[in-house]
Amino acid sequence: MARRxxxxxxxxxxxxxxxxxxxxxxDLKRLVDDLLDTLSAEGGIGLSAPQVDDGRxxxxxxxxxxxxxxxxxxxxxxxxxxxxxxVEESCLSVPGVVGNVVRATEVRVRAQDASGAPVERDLSGxxxxxxxxxxxxxxxxxxxxxxxxFHKLRLRAAALARSLRGRDAA
Ligand code: ZN
Numbered sequence: 001m002a003r004r005x006x007x008x009x010x011x012x013x014x015x016x017x018x019x020x021x022x023x024x025x026x027d028l029k030r031l032v033d034d035l036l037d038t039l040s041a042e043g044g045i046g047l048s049a050p051q052v053d054d055g056r057x058x059x060x061x062x063x064x065x066x067x068x069x070x071x072x073x074x075x076x077x078x079x080x081x082x083x084x085x086x087v088e089e090s091c092l093s094v095p096g097v098v099g100n101v102v103r104a105t106e107v108r109v110r111a112q113d114a115s116g117a118p119v120e121r122d123l124s125g126x127x128x129x130x131x132x133x134x135x136x137x138x139x140x141x142x143x144x145x146x147x148x149x150f151h152k153l154r155l156r157a158a159a160l161a162r163s164l165r166g167r168d169a170a
Contacts, residue, residue, distance in 0.1 A: 003041045004034050004052040006092050009142060011053075014093055018050050018057045018138040021074050024116035028056070032072050032114045035060045040067050044092050046130040048137035051093050059134040063127055073111035073119065076135055081107045087129045089143045097155060099147040103129045 007013055021028060031054055039047040039060055049058040061071040081104030090098045107128040111119045123131055133143055144155070 002034050003038045006038065006042065006047075006051050007053055009094050009144075011093075013050050013053050013055070014137070014142060015140045016050065016055060017140050018048075018055050021056050021058065021112070024074075024112070024114065028058070028074070029114050031056065031058060032060065032074075036062070036070055036072075042092055045126070046134045047092065048134045050137050050140075057138045059131065059138065061127065061130055061134065063130065071121075072114055073109065073131070073134075074114060074116075076109050076111040076131070076138075078132070078135065079108040079110050079120075081128070081132070083124075085129075087126070089129070089133060091133070091143050093137075094142060094144055097144060099144065099151050099155075101133075101143055101146045103132050105129060107131060 031049060035047050035049065035052065035058065038052060039062055045063050046059065046061045049056045057075050059073045059076055061073075062069055083104060083106045084102055085105040086100050087103055087105075088098055089101045105128050106122070106124045108120070108122050109131060113119050136143065144152070147155070
């Protein structure tokens with residue numbers, strides 16, 4: 001088990017759709033263990049394989065304070081989602097940005113565990129939101145893509161101001 005470095009935007013891996021897992025082998029088990037280790041080391045609530053530079057459809061969640069609610073979803077597939085809400089999100093791959101995203105807050109998901117056994121679960125609230133955020137990563141989507149146009153413009157203006165300040169300082 002090991003902590004892996006987390007890729008940050010604009011790394012191209014974060015924009016590449018991940019591939020379905022077909023081999024439920026020792027290497028997949030290692031990936032799952034490393035994702036869980038990295039998630040707890042970072043103090044996050046969810047992490048996807050592309051964020052650690054692995055192109056497989058694997059997501060882990062842990063919304064507990066003490067690592068007691070670790071959930072693994074291999075090849076997750078959202079069967080249904082309802083109850084839209086506006087949630088404040090951030091992302092380990094997009095440091096320093098927080099923004100409001102519209103998400104479903106009740107989700108039924110079908111997936112497999114690390115050994116390939118089928119899993120079907122109903123998630124609600126932050127757990128549902130977090131799962132959808134992580135599944136977006138598997139499709140090359142970042143939460144900043146889902147921000148309102150006004151929020152995107154504000155972020156762009158802030159980045160521009162930072163780069164202008166950097167130029168002055170140089
Ligand atoms: Zn993220």
